[in-house]
Amino acid sequence: MNEMPKFLQRINGDLWLVEDERENMKISYRIKDVIFSAPSEFQHVMILDSYDFGRMLVLDGVVQTTSLDGHIYNEMITHIPLSIHPHPERVLIIGGGDCGAAREAAKYDHIQEIDMVEIDELVVKVCKEHLPAVSGNLADPRVHFIYADGIEHVKKIKNHYDVIIVDSSDPIGPAKQLFEYDFYHDIRDALKEDGLMVCQSQSPLFHRNVMEQTIRHVNRLFPITKVYTATVPTYPGGFWSFTLGSKKHHQLPAQPFNKKTKYVNDAILRSCFELPEFLRTK
Amino acid sequence: MNEMPKFLQRINGDLWLVEDERENMKISYRIKDVIFSAPSEFQHVMILDSYDFGRMLVLDGVVQTTSLDGHIYNEMITHIPLSIHPHPERVLIIGGGDCGAAREAAKYDHIQEIDMVEIDELVVKVCKEHLPAVSGNLADPRVHFIYADGIEHVKKIKNHYDVIIVDSSDPIGPAKQLFEYDFYHDIRDALKEDGLMVCQSQSPLFHRNVMEQTIRHVNRLFPITKVYTATVPTYPGGFWSFTLGSKKHHQLPAQPFNKKTKYVNDAILRSCFELPEFLRTK
Numbered sequence: 147m148n149e150m151p152k153f154l155q156r157i158n159g160d161l162w163l164v165e166d167e168r169e170n171m172k173i174s175y176r177i178k179d180v181i182f183s184a185p186s187e188f189q190h191v192m193i194l195d196s197y198d199f200g201r202m203l204v205l206d207g208v209v210q211t212t213s214l215d216g217h218i219y220n221e222m223i224t225h226i227p228l229s230i231h232p233h234p235e236r237v238l239i240i241g242g243g244d245c246g247a248a249r250e251a252a253k254y255d256h257i258q259e260i261d262m263v264e265i266d267e268l269v270v271k272v273c274k275e276h277l278p279a280v281s282g283n284l285a286d287p288r289v290h291f292i293y294a295d296g297i298e299h300v301k302k303i304k305n306h307y308d309v310i311i312v313d314s315s316d317p318i319g320p321a322k323q324l325f326e327y328d329f330y331h332d333i334r335d336a337l338k339e340d341g342l343m344v345c346q347s348q349s350p351l352f353h354r355n356v357m358e359q360t361i362r363h364v365n366r367l368f369p370i371t372k373v374y375t376a377t378v379p380t381y382p383g384g385f386w387s388f389t390l391g392s393k394k395h396h397q398l399p400a401q402p403f404n405k406k407t408k409y410v411n412d413a414i415l416r417s418c419f420e421l422p423e424f425l426r427t428k
Numbered sequence: 429m430n431e432m433p434k435f436l437q438r439i440n441g442d443l444w445l446v447e448d449e450r451e452n453m454k455i456s457y458r459i460k461d462v463i464f465s466a467p468s469e470f471q472h473v474m475i476l477d478s479y480d481f482g483r484m485l486v487l488d489g490v491v492q493t494t495s496l497d498g499h500i501y502n503e504m505i506t507h508i509p510l511s512i513h514p515h516p517e518r519v520l521i522i523g524g525g526d527c528g529a530a531r532e533a534a535k536y537d538h539i540q541e542i543d544m545v546e547i548d549e550l551v552v553k554v555c556k557e558h559l560p561a562v563s564g565n566l567a568d569p570r571v572h573f574i575y576a577d578g579i580e581h582v583k584k585i586k587n588h589y590d591v592i593i594v595d596s597s598d599p600i601g602p603a604k605q606l607f608e609y610d611f612y613h614d615i616r617d618a619l620k621e622d623g624l625m626v627c628q629s630q631s632p633l634f635h636r637n638v639m640e641q642t643i644r645h646v647n648r649l650f651p652i653t654k655v656y657t658a659t660v661p662t663y664p665g666g667f668w669s670f671t672l673g674s675k676k677h678h679q680l681p682a683q684p685f686n687k688k689t690k691y692v693n694d695a696i697l698r699s700c701f702e703l704p705e706f707l708r709t710k
Contacts, residue, residue: 162454169458169479170457170458170478170479170480171455171456171457171458171479171480172444172455172456173453173454173455173456174453174454174455174456175452175453176451176452176453196452197451197452197453198452198453198634214633215633215665218704351496351497351661352480375659377657377659377665377666377667378666379633379664379665379666379667382661383497383659383661383666384659384660384661384665384666384667385659385661385666407705408704408705408706409704409705409706410704410705411704411705411708413702413703414702414704414705416699416702417698417699417702420695420696420698420699421695422500422690422691422692422693422696423689423690423691423692423693423696424690424691426693
């Protein structure tokens with residue numbers, strides 16, 4: 147790499163990524179090395195090697211996932227719905243270009259089909275090649291990579307999936323529609339009659355409106371709505387919410403959780419639904 | 429304020445606090461106003477009004493607590509030990525200059541004495557005056573403010589307290605000794621024969637060594653050691669650990685938690701001890 151990507155700065159001889167998309171709080175990461183940097187059709191894509199977080203996926207200058215903590219988010223968005231559904235066979239992941247959610251889903255032997263609909267093929271390619279701590283060098287024949295718009299994909303499919311995982315980025319730019327009512331309506335229709343969905347619903351502290359709007363949408367469309375949280379260190383404030391909408395199933399299984407993981411275990415599966423007081427009283 | 433405090437920078441016309449104490453990750457906060465700024469005998473003390481977190485206590489340029497999330501840390505370090513001890517009457521808080529832990533402890537009618545040993549009187553003064561969201565304008569006659577070194581205080585007292593809360597800053601500079609074996613030894617001796625203590629034991633992700641060392645110290649000194657976690661958005665990574673050492677009591681009470689709080693409730697009291705897989709398997 148001879149030319150420095152525009153999102154990086156050299157300060158006192160050190161390379162820094164200065165996140166610039168937030169108005170009132172900025173996080174800067176000291177960088178060891180630029181592993182990959184190029185624009186795709188949709189966004190600027192980088193893999194950076196950082197001091198504190200190891201390798202990171204950075205889109206348009208914003209950190210998306212890291213070797214240090216990517217597993218927390220990916221395990222939480224995947225194992226909760228796949229534990230609540232008693233026998234998922236067909237799973238759809240919308241977004242999830244880092245391949246981490248698909249990697250977790252592939253740990254279930256009874257799942258037959260994992261459709262991963264990611265708009266940006268370059269993200270998948272570089273994560274598989276340069277971010278193995280997150281993507282796990284995913285090469286499971288049950289995973290179908292579909293490089294398309296997730297919104298268009300769910301519009302076309304009815305009564306097909308057992309579980310849909312919406313692994314979106316922040317609701318700005320193209321991902322904005324992934325937080326709107328019509329999208330969740332199409333998701334409901336793409337699910338089987340006992341299907342369930344989960345989405346990341348942003349920070350309960352910094353994006354309370356987005357979280358509450360998501361809960362309202364899901365609540366209108368599904369008979370069962372549940373909210374759970376996890377600590378995701380690379381997202382602002384570290385405190386993150388997920389919203390689950392289900393047509394029928396809502397209980398965790400009696401048998402112990404038996405997947406090999408770094409974050410999720412039986413106690414976490416159960417305790418993640420326990421919300422702090424400020425999220426229970428409105 | 430005519431002169432700009434050295435920890436602040438003006439960037440494109442806006443005022444920013446750029447935290448500078450970490451080597452590989454820096455967080456910057458956009459600032460509305462400098463409410464207070466002066467050096468004390470021990471450190472540089474500021475109260476800043478920020479856009480995302482409201483008013484913040486900043487010591488030597490590092491954010492300590494904020495109006496937005498200060499209650500999470502203070503409720504978690506206070507209500508867990510005060511719920512596990514069945515009838516605490518004498519409580520010692522070491523550090524805790526923002527007065528938040530003392531404020532939470534004052535919610536227990538049966539507590540007769542709350543000694544708050546904080547080395548820096550100026551911190552207490554400015555938090556009481558300018559940070560009411562955290563300090564709650566604390567004016568309870570049971571709270572005794574002792575402006576002294578917590579290490580010297582616990583050396584002198586034997587068999588006196590029911591609960592000791594170590595609300596320290598990071599283990600650099602003067603707070604370093606608050607993470608050492610001898611200090612916990614003195615704490616054990618300052619506790620009654622059924623007493624218990626809790627300390628903040630840093631981030632399980634970024635300060636794993638400090639956390640494990642603290643657990644080892646407490647484990648050597650107390651028959652019961654328990655670790656719990658909380659999400660504290662203004663601390664790096666958001667994921668924070670607390671270590672509890674007890675001579676006798678270790679169970680939460682059967683009766684429901686009945687204090688007015690924003691974060692802690694019965695479900696949180698119980699689920700905070702559920703650790704993710706990477707903290708259970710060593």
